[in-house]
Amino acid sequence: MNLATRISRISVSKTMAVMEAAIKLRDQGIDVVDFGPGEPDFPTPENVKQAGIRAIQADFTKYTAIGGIKELKKAIVDKHAREFGSKYDVSECVVNIGGKHAIFSIFAAVVDEGDDVIIPTPYWVTFADIARFVNSNPVFVPTKESEGFRLTAEVLQRALTPKTRLVVVNSPNNPSGAIVEDAEFGRIARLCSERNVYLLSDECYSHFLYDGRKPFSVASYTDLKSHIVIAGSLSKTYSMTGWRIGYVLALPEIIDGIVKLQSHSTSNPTSVSQKAALEALSGPQESVGVMLAEYARRRKFVLERLRAIPGVKCAEPGGTFYAYPNISAAFGRGGIRDSVDFSARLLEKAHVAVTPGEAFGTAEHVRISYATSMEQLDKGLKRIHEFMASL
Ligand SMILES: Cc1ncc(COP(=O)(O)O)c(C=O)c1O
Structure with missing residues (x-):
């Protein structure tokens, strides 16, 4: 049977192959x-879980407004304004089924067939596959490991052409943890505005920054708003991956386009999840700091242990919960x-599952997620060290 060509343009995430092999070994008792x-x-914070439970008990279990309930949209724009100094009206916000859906919707709304979409490498694999799905051309712009994978306006400028429609920036970055400096982000946004290109800023990990660095959004450059599109997610910040709530902040025209698409595809995000998200954004925020402190402790441990392995180099991740060592x-x-x-x-011999850098556009690295316990980190890093020594 022939499937539609748009489906043949995308592939199952390379991260899945490792996961499947790991599951097979586990099933054998390894x-x-x-x-x-x-x-x-971490579990979803208790106050957020309770809000979800209350929503079910109050029969808040029917269709809602397609783009999300007004209270939630208001909580999103208010919090974004409070934290980052952005200026969005409720009409400039749509709630989606997670950050991934937010990003998919943005591509669907603003990218045409044949457009170029600039994606800095290393990148989260979904950006490239969505670009292919909408029949645009992903243009990969490498960042240098020796510069901590830092993205600059200068590097981007060289890649822009009249065909460029969208530039995708994910800071802090999955998989490298690299951060775009605040002022540099402004330069990137200004460049996009001058060239009439949309800048998609994926803020999925925006609250997980180290060394006392304050969360930042490029939307704080309110004069450049016409060319900035924000994709947000509650998945990581509030440990809510399964609840599936994300959002887009952009000009009303873009939001209306996304709502139109949502009206014929997913309809509203899950009603109960919206109430839980409302509590996450407007209730106590302590859990975010608790998670960040634990990630910071693990990051230090992982970096020390990786760098102690002869031949392994690792750029310092400024954010996220990933390390991206060079194992070439x-x-x-x-x-x-x-x-x-x-x-x-490594999986076969040492029984440690990591994600190969090929999934993120670089061949010399692997991604290590430290969203796991210190005991597991200790055990796994010991195994990686022994594995490297055995080669
Ligand atoms: C860079 C990046 N953006 C967005 C997402 C979207 O997450 P979700 O769809 O769970 O909100 C992820 C999830 O892994 C991610 O790594």
Whole structure:
């Protein structure tokens, strides 16, 4: 049977192959240390869970407004304004089924077939596949490991052409943890505005920043609002991955386009989840700091242990809960040619699951998620060290 060509343009995430192999080993009773998951290992905060339960008990279980309930949209724009100095009206906000859906909707609303979409490398794989799905051309712009994978306006400028429609920036970055400096982000936004290109800022990890750095949004440059589109998510900040709530902040025309699409596809985000999200955004925020403090402790531990492995280099992640070490010292040893081979061999021999850098557009790295316990980190890093030494 022939499927539609748009489906053949996208592939199952490369991160899935490692996950499936890890599950197989686990099913055989093998103790696998899993550094793959891209989700917090904390429960959803109690006040948020209770809000969801209350919503069910109050029969808030029917259709809602397609783009989300007004109270939630107001909570989103108010919090964004309070924290970042942005200026959005409720009519400039739509609630989606998670950040991924927010990003998908933005592409669907603003990118045409044949447009170029600039995606800095390393990148979260979904950006590239959505670009392909809408039949645009992903244009990958490499950032340098020696510069901590930092993205600059200068690098982007060289990649812009009259065909460019959208520039995607994800800071802090999945997988590298790299951060775009606040002033540099402003320069990037100004460049996009001058060239009449949309800047999509994915703020999924915006609250997980280290060394006392304050969360920042490019939407604080309110004079550049016409070319900025924000994709937000509650998944990581409030450990709500399963509740599926994300949002878009943009000009009303873009929001209306997305609502129109939503009206013929998903309809409203889950009613109960919207009430839980409202509590997450407007209730106590302590849980965010608790998670961040724990990630900070783990980041230090992971970096120290990775850097102690002969041949392994690791740029310092400024945010997220990922480390992105360079393991190319293993290439040419034991038949390992790239990070896919490395990850497969590491899983098979040392029973540690990591995500190969090929999934993020670089061949010399693997992604390690430290959204897991210190005991698991200790065990897994010991195994990686021994594995490298055995090659
Ligand atoms: C960079 C990035 N953006 C967005 C998302 C979307 O997350 P969700 O759809 O759970 O909100 C993720 C999830 O892994 C991510 O890594």
